[in-house]
Amino acid sequence: MPGASSRLIAIACGTAGLAGFFALWQVIGHYQLAGLSWPPLTAVLQYLFDPDRHALFLRAIDATLRSTIAGYLIGALTGIGLASIAYTLPMLQRGSDRFAAVVNSIPSIALGPIFLILISREATPAGVASIHVFFIVYVSMNSGLASTSQAHEDLFSALGSSRLKRFLRLNFPSAVPAIASGLRLSWPAALIGAIIGEWFGAPRGIGILIINSMQNFQINLLWSAVLLAAMASLFFFGMLTLVERAAYRRFR
Amino acid sequence: MTGAAISIEHVTKRFPLKGQSAGVMALEDISIAVEQSEFVALLGPSGCGKSTLLRLVASLERPTEGTVSIGGEAPGSLAARHALGVAFQDHALLPWLNVHDNIALPFSLANKPVDREAVGGLIDLVGLNGFETARPGQLSGGMRQRVSIARSLVLSPEVLLLDEPFGALDAVTRRQMNIELQRIWSRQRITTVLVTHSVDEALFLADRVLVLSARPGRIIREVATPFDRPRDPAVMRSATFHDLVDDLTDALHPTDATAHAGR
Ligand SMILES: Nc1ncnc2c1ncn2[C@@H]1O[C@H](COP(=O)(O)OP(=O)(O)OP(=O)(O)O)[C@@H](O)[C@H]1O
Ligand SMILES: [Mg+2]
Numbered sequence: 443m444p445g446a447s448s449r450l451i452a453i454a455c456g457t458a459g460l461a462g463f464f465a466l467w468q469v470i471g472h473y474q475l476a477g478l479s480w481p482p483l484t485a486v487l488q489y490l491f492d493p494d495r496h497a498l499f500l501r502a503i504d505a506t507l508r509s510t511i512a513g514y515l516i517g518a519l520t521g522i523g524l525a526s527i528a529y530t531l532p533m534l535q536r537g538s539d540r541f542a543a544v545v546n547s548i549p550s551i552a553l554g555p556i557f558l559i560l561i562s563r564e565a566t567p568a569g570v571a572s573i574h575v576f577f578i579v580y581v582s583m584n585s586g587l588a589s590t591s592q593a594h595e596d597l598f599s600a601l602g603s604s605r606l607k608r609f610l611r612l613n614f615p616s617a618v619p620a621i622a623s624g625l626r627l628s629w630p631a632a633l634i635g636a637i638i639g640e641w642f643g644a645p646r647g648i649g650i651l652i653i654n655s656m657q658n659f660q661i662n663l664l665w666s667a668v669l670l671a672a673m674a675s676l677f678f679f680g681m682l683t684l685v686e687r688a689a690y691r692r693f694r
Numbered sequence: 695m696t697g698a699a700i701s702i703e704h705v706t707k708r709f710p711l712k713g714q715s716a717g718v719m720a721l722e723d724i725s726i727a728v729e730q731s732e733f734v735a736l737l738g739p740s741g742c743g744k745s746t747l748l749r750l751v752a753s754l755e756r757p758t759e760g761t762v763s764i765g766g767e768a769p770g771s772l773a774a775r776h777a778l779g780v781a782f783q784d785h786a787l788l789p790w791l792n793v794h795d796n797i798a799l800p801f802s803l804a805n806k807p808v809d810r811e812a813v814g815g816l817i818d819l820v821g822l823n824g825f826e827t828a829r830p831g832q833l834s835g836g837m838r839q840r841v842s843i844a845r846s847l848v849l850s851p852e853v854l855l856l857d858e859p860f861g862a863l864d865a866v867t868r869r870q871m872n873i874e875l876q877r878i879w880s881r882q883r884i885t886t887v888l889v890t891h892s893v894d895e896a897l898f899l900a901d902r903v904l905v906l907s908a909r910p911g912r913i914i915r916e917v918a919t920p921f922d923r924p925r926d927p928a929v930m931r932s933a934t935f936h937d938l939v940d941d942l943t944d945a946l947h948p949t950d951a952t953a954h955a956g957r
Contacts, residue, residue, distance in 0.1 A: 593786040600752045600780045600855075602773040603803040611802065615790050693790045694831075 481661055486669060489662040498651075503670055505647040506567070510636040510674075513571025517632065518625060520572070521579030529587050530609050539584075546577040550635055554642040567639030567647065574631035579624040586620025587613050615693055622689035626682040630675050637671065648674075698765030698772070698852045698885055700728040700751055705760035706910075707746055720746045722910035723760070730765075731883040735896035737946055738906030744889040745783060747911070748855045751887065752780055764853060772853060776804035779851035779884070781859045785842040787830040793817065794826040797844045804849060816844035819874055821867075835862040840871065847878070854886040860895065872898055873927055880924040893942045898930055905945045915945035 464483055469475070471482030490499065528538040550570050557569035590613050598608045640649025648671045655663035707721040720743040728734045736744050749755045750762050753769035764772045772778050779800075787796045797816055801808045817826060820840035830838055843859050860868045872895055879886065879899070890896050896903045897919055905915035917938060921929045929935055 591786075593782065593784040594788065596749075596752075596754050596782070597780065597786045598803065599754055600773055600778055601800050601803045602776045602778070607803055611799070612788070615788070618790075 479661055481665055486662060486665045490666040490669060495666075499666070499670060501646055502648050502651050502667070503674060505644070506633070506636055506640065506649065506671070507674060509567035509639065509644075509647065510571050510632045513568035513573075513636060513639075514575050514629065514632040516568065517572035517575025517628065518579045521576045521624070522583055522621065524576075525580050525583035525587065526609070526614070529584075529613065530605060542577055542580045545573060548573075550574065550638050554639055557639065558642045563643040564645065566642050567636040567644055567649070570639035571632040571635035574635040575628040578628035578631060579621065582620045582624025582627070583617050586617030586624075589620065590616040618693040619686070619690045622682075622686040626679065626686045629678050629682055633671065633675050633678075698767075698777075699730045699732075700726070700853065700885060700887070701761075701763050702726040702728075702747070702750070703761050703763075705747075705750065705757045705762060707743065707750065707755065708758045719910040721750075722912060724912060725760075726904065726913070728885060728887060730885055732902065733879060733886045733888070733900045735888045735890055735900035735903045736906060737890065737893065737896055737903060737942060738911060739908045739946070742906045742909050743911035744906060745857055748780075748782070748857050748887060748889060751853070752778060752855055776800065776806075776849060777852040779846035779849065779854040780857075781839075781842045781846040781855075782857045783861065785830075785838045787838055787841055787845075789830050792827045792829055793822055793833070793841050796830065796841055797848055800845060800849045806849075809848075812848055813844075816848055819878065820844045820871070836864065836867060839863065843871070843875070850882060851884060854884045856886065856888045858889055858891065861891070868892075868895070869927070875899060876923075876925050893939050893946070894930060897935060897938050897942070898925065898927075903942060905942060915942065917942060 468483045471480050471485065474480070489495070524538050524542070528535045550573065553570050553573055554566060557566040561569055594612055594616070595608075598612055603611070637647070637649035637652065640647040641653055644650060648667050651667040652664060652671075654660075655667060703725050705721055705724050706719070708716070709718045709720055711718045724743075724747070726734070726747075736747065738744050746755060750757055751764070751769055753773050762769050788799065791799065794813060794817065797813050798808045817823060820843060822837060822840060822844075825833065825837070830841070833841070839859055839862050843856070846854060846856065846859075860871050863871060876899055888896070888899060897917075900919060903917045903919065904913050905917075906912065907914045919938070920934060
C-alpha cells in the first residue's frame with residue numbers, strides 16, 4: 443500500500459518535530475536563555491506530575507473540561523439548529539447570517555461581563571465557549587448546505603420531493619462532512635472560550651490557575667497549567683479529527 | 695396501459711451567457727407531440743439541446759417561448775404527483791446510500807412505503823445482484839448508470855425521461871440493457887423520451903426516432919420504426935433495420951454525405 447508508507451513518513455516527521463520542539467524548550471529553560479520565566483521542560487513536568495498536586499490539577503481540569511463540553515454542545519446544537527432553520531426558511535437566512543456575524547464580532551473578553559450579568563459566574567465559561575463554537579459550526583454548516591450538488595437538487599425536484607424531505611435526505615447529509623470539520627475546528631476555540639470565561643470569577647479551573655500563578659509569579663505552576671490545557675486541547679482535537687475522517691468517508 | 699401524452703409547442707429556449715447579449719439559443723421553435731404510451735428517441739450532435747429538451751419536460755427549466763404540457767397539465771404537476779421517472783446523463787446517486795436505498799429513494803420522496811419486491815426485481819433486472827449493500831463509490835461508472843435506470847423505473851412512472859442512460863456501458867452490456875429495457879417497456883408502455891447517441895439503440899427501442907440539427911436544435915428528420923413489439927433482437931439484423939440505420943446516420947452527419955458526394 444503506497445498510503446501506509448507515506449502515512450508512516452508523516453507520523454515520523456510529526457514526532458521528530460515535536461521532539462525538536464521539546465528539546466529546544468529544555469535547552470532554553472536549562473541555560474536560562476529567556477530568563478527566569480522560562481523553566482526547563484523537565485521542571486514543568488516534575489511540577490505537573492507531583493503527586494501532591496494531583497488533586498489541584500484534577501479539580502482544575504475537571505472544571506474546565508465540564509464548562510468546555512457544556513459550551514461545546516450548546517454552541518454546536520444552536521449552530522446546527524439555526525443553520526437548519528435559516529436554510530429551510532429562506533426569508534430568515536439574511537437575518538440569521540447578520541446575527542451570527544454580530545455575535546462573532548464581539549470580542550470574547552467583552553462577552554464575559556455580559557454573561558456574568560446574564561447568567562452566573564459558574565456558567566460564564568460555558569457561555570463564552572458556546573459562542574465561539576456556535577459561530578464556527580453555523581458558518582461551516584452553511585457552506586456545507588450550499589455544497590449540495592445541482593444534479594442531486596434536480597433529481598429531488600423531478601421526483602417531487604417536499605422541502606422538508608429535501609433538507610433531511612439531501613441537504614443535511616451533504617453538509618455532514620463540513621459540519622464535522624466545523625466541530626473539529628471549534629474544539630480549541632471552545633477551550634479558549636472556557637478559560638477566558640473563568641477569568642470572570644469562576645470558582646476553579648485552568649483559567650483560574652493561570653491567572654493566579656501569573657499574579658503570584660509561580661512560574662512552574664503557570665507553565666504546568668498551560669501545558670495541561672494544551673494537552674486537553676490536542677487530545678480532543680485528535681479524537682474529533684477521527685470523527686471528521688469517518689464523516690468524509692461515509693458521506694462523500 | 696399507463697402514461698400521459700407530452701406536448702411541446704413552439705418551444706424556444708435561450709440561456710443567458712456573459713458577453714453575448716442574445717445569450718445561447720439552445721432550442722428554436724421546436725414542436726414535438728409524444729403520444730400516450732409512445733417511445734420516442736432523440737438523436738443529435740452534442741450541444742444541440744437534447745438534455746435541455748428533457749429538462750423542460752421535467753420542469754427543471756422553463757421555456758423562453760412556447761409551452762410544454764403533459765397530459766394537459768403543467769410539467770411541474772407531474773413531478774409533484776411523483777409520476778415522473780428520470781435517469782439523467784449525470785447518474786446523481788446519493789453517495790451515502792447503498793444501491794438498494796438509492797433505488798428505493800423515490801418511495802420515500804413520494805411518502806410511500808418501500809416496495810421491497812419491486813426494488814429487488816429491478817436490482818435483478820439491471821444485473822446488480824449481490825451489490826445491494828454496495829455504495830456508489832464502490833461501483834463502476836456503468837454500474838452506477840444501471841442503478842440510476844432502476845431508480846427511474848421503481849415507481850412505475852407515467853412518463854420516463856432517459857438521457858444517455860447507457861452511455862458509460864460497454865457494447866455487450868449495453869445491448870443486454872437495451873433488450874431488458876425493451877422487454878419491461880413492452881409490458882408497461884410508459885410514455886418515454888430517450889436521448890441517445892446510438893442509432894441502433896434508438897431504432898431498436900423507439901416507436902419514433904427524431905433527429906435534431908446542431909444548435910439551435912430543430913427537428914430535421916423523423917422516422918417511425920416498423921417493428922412489432924415485443925421486439926426480438928433479431929430485428930437488428932434485418933434489412934429494414936440496416937436501411938433505417940443508414941438513413942438516420944446520413945441525417946446525423948450531413949457533412950460526411952456531402953464529402954462522399956464530392957469525391
Ligand atoms: N444552464 C445553462 N446555462 C447556459 N447554457 C446552457 C445551460 N444548459 C445548456 N446550455 C447550452 O445549451 C446548449 C444545449 O445544451 P444541452 O445540454 O441540451 O446539449 P445536449 O444536446 O444534451 O448535448 P450532449 O449530447 O453533449 O449532452 C449548449 O450549447 C449548452 O452550452
Ligand atoms: Mg446532454
